[in-house]
Amino acid sequence: MDLGIVAQQVFNGLMLGVIYSMIAVGFSLFFGVLDVIKFSHGDVVTLGSFSALGAAGVSGALFALPPALALLAGLSAAVGAGALAGIVIGRVLVIPLRGAPSINVLLATLMAGTVLREAIRLGVPNGGNPKPFPALLPSGMIKAGSFSVGIDSVIILCAGLLLVVGTHLLVTRTRFGLSIRAVAQDDEVARLAGIDQQRVVLGTFALGSGLAAFAGCMLGLYYREISFNMGVLLGIIGFASAVVGGLGSLIGPIIGGFLFAGVQTLVVVAMPISSAYRDVVAFAVIIILIALFPTGMIAEQRSDRV
Amino acid sequence: MKLITKLLLLTCGALVTGATGTVPVLAKESVKLAFIGPLSGGNSAPGIGGRNSTQLAVQLRNADPTAKYTYELVTFDDECKPNIGIQVATKAASDRSIIAAVTHYCSAVGIATVDTYARFGLPVVVWGAILPEITYGNDYHEIHRVNGTMINEGKLAAEFLTKQGFLKYVVVHDTTDYGKGQNKYFSEYLKLAGGEIVATFPVSPDQQDFTAELTKIKELKPDLIMVGGLTPLGVRLRAQMDRVGVTAQLAGVSGIMNAGFLEGAGAAAEGTISFHNGAPISKYEQGQAFLDAYAKAGFREDPDAYGPFAYSAANLIMDAIEKVGPDRAKVKDLLNTTKAYKSLVGEINFDDHRQNILRANVYVAQDGKWVYWPDSEYSAGKRKLRLN
Numbered sequence: 001m002d003l004g005i006v007a008q009q010v011f012n013g014l015m016l017g018v019i020y021s022m023i024a025v026g027f028s029l030f031f032g033v034l035d036v037i038k039f040s041h042g043d044v045v046t047l048g049s050f051s052a053l054g055a056a057g058v059s060g061a062l063f064a065l066p067p068a069l070a071l072l073a074g075l076s077a078a079v080g081a082g083a084l085a086g087i088v089i090g091r092v093l094v095i096p097l098r099g100a101p102s103i104n105v106l107l108a109t110l111m112a113g114t115v116l117r118e119a120i121r122l123g124v125p126n127g128g129n130p131k132p133f134p135a136l137l138p139s140g141m142i143k144a145g146s147f148s149v150g151i152d153s154v155i156i157l158c159a160g161l162l163l164v165v166g167t168h169l170l171v172t173r174t175r176f177g178l179s180i181r182a183v184a185q186d187d188e189v190a191r192l193a194g195i196d197q198q199r200v201v202l203g204t205f206a207l208g209s210g211l212a213a214f215a216g217c218m219l220g221l222y223y224r225e226i227s228f229n230m231g232v233l234l235g236i237i238g239f240a241s242a243v244v245g246g247l248g249s250l251i252g253p254i255i256g257g258f259l260f261a262g263v264q265t266l267v268v269v270a271m272p273i274s275s276a277y278r279d280v281v282a283f284a285v286i287i288i289l290i291a292l293f294p295t296g297m298i299a300e301q302r303s304d305r306v
Numbered sequence: 307m308k309l310i311t312k313l314l315l316l317t318c319g320a321l322v323t324g325a326t327g328t329v330p331v332l333a334k335e336s337v338k339l340a341f342i343g344p345l346s347g348g349n350s351a352p353g354i355g356g357r358n359s360t361q362l363a364v365q366l367r368n369a370d371p372t373a374k375y376t377y378e379l380v381t382f383d384d385e386c387k388p389n390i391g392i393q394v395a396t397k398a399a400s401d402r403s404i405i406a407a408v409t410h411y412c413s414a415v416g417i418a419t420v421d422t423y424a425r426f427g428l429p430v431v432v433w434g435a436i437l438p439e440i441t442y443g444n445d446y447h448e449i450h451r452v453n454g455t456m457i458n459e460g461k462l463a464a465e466f467l468t469k470q471g472f473l474k475y476v477v478v479h480d481t482t483d484y485g486k487g488q489n490k491y492f493s494e495y496l497k498l499a500g501g502e503i504v505a506t507f508p509v510s511p512d513q514q515d516f517t518a519e520l521t522k523i524k525e526l527k528p529d530l531i532m533v534g535g536l537t538p539l540g541v542r543l544r545a546q547m548d549r550v551g552v553t554a555q556l557a558g559v560s561g562i563m564n565a566g567f568l569e570g571a572g573a574a575a576e577g578t579i580s581f582h583n584g585a586p587i588s589k590y591e592q593g594q595a596f597l598d599a600y601a602k603a604g605f606r607e608d609p610d611a612y613g614p615f616a617y618s619a620a621n622l623i624m625d626a627i628e629k630v631g632p633d634r635a636k637v638k639d640l641l642n643t644t645k646a647y648k649s650l651v652g653e654i655n656f657d658d659h660r661q662n663i664l665r666a667n668v669y670v671a672q673d674g675k676w677v678y679w680p681d682s683e684y685s686a687g688k689r690k691l692r693l694n
Contacts, residue, residue: 005525008550012517121346126607128350130541130570141551146525148551223514225545225570227348227538233512268518275519276481276508 004146009269011149011157015222016261018160022215023238024245024253025167026208031247032184033204036094036105040113041212042235044082048213049226050120051081053133060134071136075217082213083206085116090205095198113235121228130227133220156218163214167207168250180204212238233279244289246296255297260286334376337632339364339623340398340407341616342391343434344415345383348538351566352411355610356433357381360408362596362603363620374628380404384415386536391415392422399426405632406430406623406641408616412536413437413456413484423448429638431619434612436560436583437487441661450641452622452654453615454583454664456484459559460491462666463532463581467557468499471693472530475503476523476554478543479534480511488534488559504528511535516543520550529693533558540578541570548574555579555692564610568674577684577691578671583664584651586678587614592650611676618649 023045030038055077060070093108121127137152171177179200182190191197219234220226238253241260246252263285267278274281289297341360344353364379380401382394391410398404399422409423409430410416416435423430424446432440432451436459441451467475475496479485485508493503504526507519520543523531531547531554533540540562547556556578563580571578587593587609596617600609609617622644623637630636647654654662668679672689683689 002525005521008521008524009518012515012521012550015517016515118346121350126351126566126569128347128354129566130348130538132545132570132572132574150549153549222549223542223545224549224572224574225541227541227570229348230514233514264515265518268522272505272507272519272522274508276510278518279510279513 002146004144004148007144007147008149009265011147011153013261013265014258015153015157016264017258018157018164019215019219019222019257020234020237020241020260021164021254021257022160022211022218023234024241024257025164025250026212027239027242028245028247028250028253029171029180029204029208029211031242032249033180033201034094034098036102037109037239038089038094038205038208039106039110039235039239040085040089040116041109041209041238042231042233043113043116044085044209044212044231045216045219045234046120046226046228046231047085047116048078048082048216049133049220049230050124050131050216050228051213052078052217052220053131053226056134056136067134067136070134071221074136075214078213078217079210082216083210085213086205086207086209087202089209090202094205095201113231117228117231124228127228130225133224133226135221135224137221152221156222160215160218163211164254167211170207171250176200176203237282240283240286244286244293244296246293246298248296249298252296252298259289334374335632336378337375337627338378338380338401338404339620340380340382340401340404340409341620342382342384342394342398342407342409342419343411343616344386345381347385347387349386349412349536349566351537351607352434352564352610352612353383353386354607355564355613356408356411356616358603358605358607359600359609359613359617360433360620362600362605363617363624365603366599367621367624373624375632377624377627384410384412386412386415388414388418391419395419395422396426399423399428404428405627405634406637408433408619408623410435411612412482413440413487414482416440417443417483420444420446420449427634427638429623429634429641431622431641433616433619435484437483438491439483439487441659445659447642447660448638450622450644450656450660450662452619452649452651452662453612454666455661456488456491456559458583458664458666459581460488461495462668463492463557463559464495464499464501466581466668467530467579468496468501470691472555473501474527474529475501475532476505476507476526476528476530477503477532477534478507478509478516478519478523478539479532480536480539481508482511484536484561485511485534485539488561492532492534492559509535509539511539513539514542516546517550520546520552523554524550524552528554530555530557533562536561537564537566537570540567544571544574544578553692557581560584560611563669563676564612565608566610568671568676575671575674577689579679579691580669580671580676581666582611582669583666584611584614585667589678590614590650590652596650614650618651618654621649622647622654 056074241256245256
């Protein structure tokens with residue numbers, strides 16, 4: 001195979017990996033702090049992409065903003081809507097159900113996801129149709145032989161990587177991160193130490209959901225098309241990536257996300273006729289890895305929780 | 307008991323007549339019809355267009371003073387999923403008050419439900435699904451179809467595209483019966499027409515990312531990518547082609563020929579070719595009247611490409627009920643004999659498998675609209691297709 005094509009496939013895998021990682025990190029944050037799986041997470045990704053589309057479209061149309069400012073408006077709306085959805089889900093569904101069996105929280109968040117999804121489908125004009133996402137990043141291609149990649153793709157990749165690294169630094173190097181880790185380690189002791197547990201929990205939900213919404217905006221910019229049900233499979237992939245990487249850490253989901261994307265890309269490259277089985281193979285690999293590493297590849301006992 | 311009821315009704319009628327001096331209008335018997343299609347999910351745009359068109363046919367019939375019955379439409383959402391389709395088909399067919407149904411946009415659902423309709427003896431008229439096996443793969447006298455099949459569309463696609471100079475093809479099809487059928491018929495006819503398929507990519511209908519597949523396609527340098535799938539697949543492929551630098555022409559059959567594709571793919575949709583077994587609505591004799599009535603009814607959504615077929619299917623059923631009464635078996639028998647029936651989509655003639663005989667048409671996306679090929683600027687040579 002041509003080296004340029006190999007490089008392009010590697011780039012495709014990296015792009016997918018960074019998107020999956022951004023979603024998977026949210027799962028890890030929620031699980032680390034509250035031991036809950038928030039199954040509406042994929043739909044928060046969709047909410048982010050539609051909020052960005054709405055804000056960028058409206059601000060662009062009303063104020064004729066240049067693309068950079070429209071993008072800023074879109075990103076702010078996405079992260080804001082995602083964070084708000086996270087706070088509402090955390091406050092209304094998760095915190096009141098803390099004493100209940102974990103299956104109740106799982107079901108409640110699953111239903112919240114359906115509500116979000118259907119609200120988008122019904123609330124957006126012709127919401128059942130896929131929607132084009134505006135090109136808000138600089139156009140142009142970087143070419144080297146048969147390798148060609150859009151400048152916008154490079155920007156999206158860098159932004160995604162920066163965000164994942166930034167989240168890691170926030171959790172490991174800031175006072176808020178310290179509070180998150182304290183609540184994750186032992187919420188009773190954290191409370192005795194004066195940490196406002198509810199604030200930390202809601203802050204974590206805002207952070208993880210904002211991250212997912214940012215990923216939704218990146219998805220729109222990358223694929224130039226969004227649809228109301230795009231978050232369903234992404235949520236499952238993000239969750240699988242988080243589990244195989246290690247739900248108790250932040251590095252684990254990132255590794256899981258890149259691993260899942262790598263396997264998917266490899267299946268298409270190696271066996272084009274079996275393209276339909278890319279998810280089947282990727283999930284099969286996840287199952288095997290879970291069997292080999294029951295607590296994830298970055299095992300919980302060897303790492304700080306969140 | 308029945309005699310007492312009749313006497314009471316007669317007495318009441320006489321009293322009313324005496325009091326007002328007018329003859330009371332007897333209420334018409336109510337007859338239930340079902341509509342089944344995707345009302346949610348990625349294919350809900352054509353589904354809702356079909357539902358609205360069926361609803362319009364019912365509304366117009368109910369407003370007709372010469373109609374013998376009042377019709378009530380019961381709608382079911384099959385979500386374009388075979389398992390859900392079987393559930394709602396069973397619900398509709400087991401409700402004996404439903405006399406007939408206008409069924410299915412998605413072929414994967416249409417083929418999954420034929421046994422159910424036959425078992426319960428519910429006559430149905432398919433309004434959108436194009437898999438040939440729905441009518442030709444069985445001998446169920448309950449199943450009829452007013453729209454054409456992917457045999458017509460695939461044959462025309464192969465012949466038309468090779469004539470335009472496209473010789474090297476890649477097929478990307480979804481793994482449902484619909485996508486597999488499209489791949490089968492298009493490939494068969496393309497071989498006869500002299501085209502070559504250099505690669506075939508079966509993909510999941512829910513797949514979001516196609517960059518890996520498109521990078522492989524870029525390496526193969528085909529003249530044209532044929533989409534064997536519905537709108538979401540078509541939109542995603544078209545939107546991601548430019549990102550990877552694939553310059554091939556894109557074409558698909560009627561599964562992508564709807565407003566959803568044009569909206570989803572945006573400006574990138576320009577020049578996409580499609581094949582549809584329906585002619586443009588403006589070419590039909592009753593086309594403008596249908597569009598006027600549709601607009602007057604105030605529906606928020608477009609009728610979409612298959613709405614006129616749903617409208618015609620509903621009228622075909624209601625005309626049958628008007629003639630033989632609300633009886634499933636009699637309606638089925640009458641539908642089986644349909645010949646030279648004047649409908650919105652032209653004359654309906656069922657063959658021995660109760661399949662309407664139609665020819666397909668070529669369309670191209672031009673300035674955000676699907677334009678009939680002979681009327682397009684591409685046909686006139688003012689714009690060019692993306693032949694490498």
